[in-house]
Amino acid sequence: MNNCLKVLRAERSWSQGDLADRLEVSRQSVNAIETGRYDPSLPLAFRIAELFERPIEAIFVSPTKETL
Amino acid sequence: MNNCLKVLRAERSWSQGDLADRLEVSRQSVNAIETGRYDPSLPLAFRIAELFERPIEAIFVSPTKETL
DNA sequence: TTTCCATGTAAAGCTTCCTTCACTTATTCG
DNA sequence: CGAATAAGTGAAGGAAGCTTTACATGGAAA
Numbered sequence: 001m002n003n004c005l006k007v008l009r010a011e012r013s014w015s016q017g018d019l020a021d022r023l024e025v026s027r028q029s030v031n032a033i034e035t036g037r038y039d040p041s042l043p044l045a046f047r048i049a050e051l052f053e054r055p056i057e058a059i060f061v062s063p064t065k066e067t068l
Numbered sequence: 069m070n071n072c073l074k075v076l077r078a079e080r081s082w083s084q085g086d087l088a089d090r091l092e093v094s095r096q097s098v099n100a101i102e103t104g105r106y107d108p109s110l111p112l113a114f115r116i117a118e119l120f121e122r123p124i125e126a127i128f129v130s131p132t133k134e135t136l
Numbered sequence: 137t138t139t140c141c142a143t144g145t146a147a148a149g150c151t152t153c154c155t156t157c158a159c160t161t162a163t164t165c166g
Numbered sequence: 167c168g169a170a171t172a173a174g175t176g177a178a179g180g181a182a183g184c185t186t187t188a189c190a191t192g193g194a195a196a
Contacts, residue, residue, distance in 0.1 A: 001111060015142060029184055031144065038183060041152075042107045043069060046130035056124045062114035083172060097154055099174065106153060109182075 001039045002061040005030070008052050023047050069107045070129040073098070076120050091115050 009019050016034070020027040025044065033040050039060075040048065049056045077087050084102070088095040093112065101108050107128075108116065117124045 001114075016144095017142080026185060027143090028145085028186085032184085035144075037145090039110045041183060042110050042113050042124075042128065043130070044183085045110050045113075045124075046069075046128075046132070049125075050130065050132065056110075056113075057117075060110065060114075062111070062118065064114070064118065084174095085172080094155060095173090096156085096175085100154085103174075105175090109153060112153090 002036070002066065003033065003059055005034045005048070005059065008054075008059065009034075022051055070104070071101065071127055073116070073127065074102045076122075076127070077102075090119055 005019075009016070014022075016030045017027045020030045023030065023044065024047075029040075029044075032038050039045075045056050045060060049059060052059060073087075077084070082090075084098045085095045088098045091098065091112065092115075097108075097112075100106050107113075113124050113128060117127060120127060
């Protein structure tokens with residue numbers, strides 16, 4: 001599943017470690033999500049959405065809704 | 069995590085099995101999510117949101133946002 | 137160059153999600 | 167009554183998310 005975590009993070013000049021601390025997950029988890037190796041759990045997706053003050057749908061893009 | 073799947077499903081007079089078919093998961097998964105035994109994965113949450121034509125946040129309620 | 141920080145990734149292990157099979161209970165309908 | 171459908175749950179196993187430890191690479195800055 002595509003996402004714009006990297007962009008949102010860069011806008012704030014946060015490292016992956018900074019973001020991981022705020023989300024209370026490991027730096028490797030943030031990296032894996034950003035590089036598309038796996039999707040976050042729903043609870044983690046909610047924490048991410050709350051942190052960036054955006055709806056989940058504005059951060060993660062369902063594969064069935066990708067632009068063609 | 070709280071959700072209103074059961075209500076949305078009842079509004080359409082679907083059984084858990086009906087909903088499971090539309091989501092392409094097992095009936096037990098639908099039941100487990102409805103009864104709060106576990107949260108759906110993010111991809112499944114997207115399919116649910118698309119099926120009911122509502123944002124994820126209108127169906128699932130983050131524990132950090134529950135009404136007190 | 138050397139040091140420092142950010143990033144990417146691998147391995148092993150645990151937890152959570154999801155499956156199938158199976159059984160139980162309740163309700164409805166003939 | 168008996169038959170059928172819906173819902174809830176348990177067990178066992180596979181897949182995915184997340185952890186810690188560890189190492190490699192690249193860029194910035196001294």
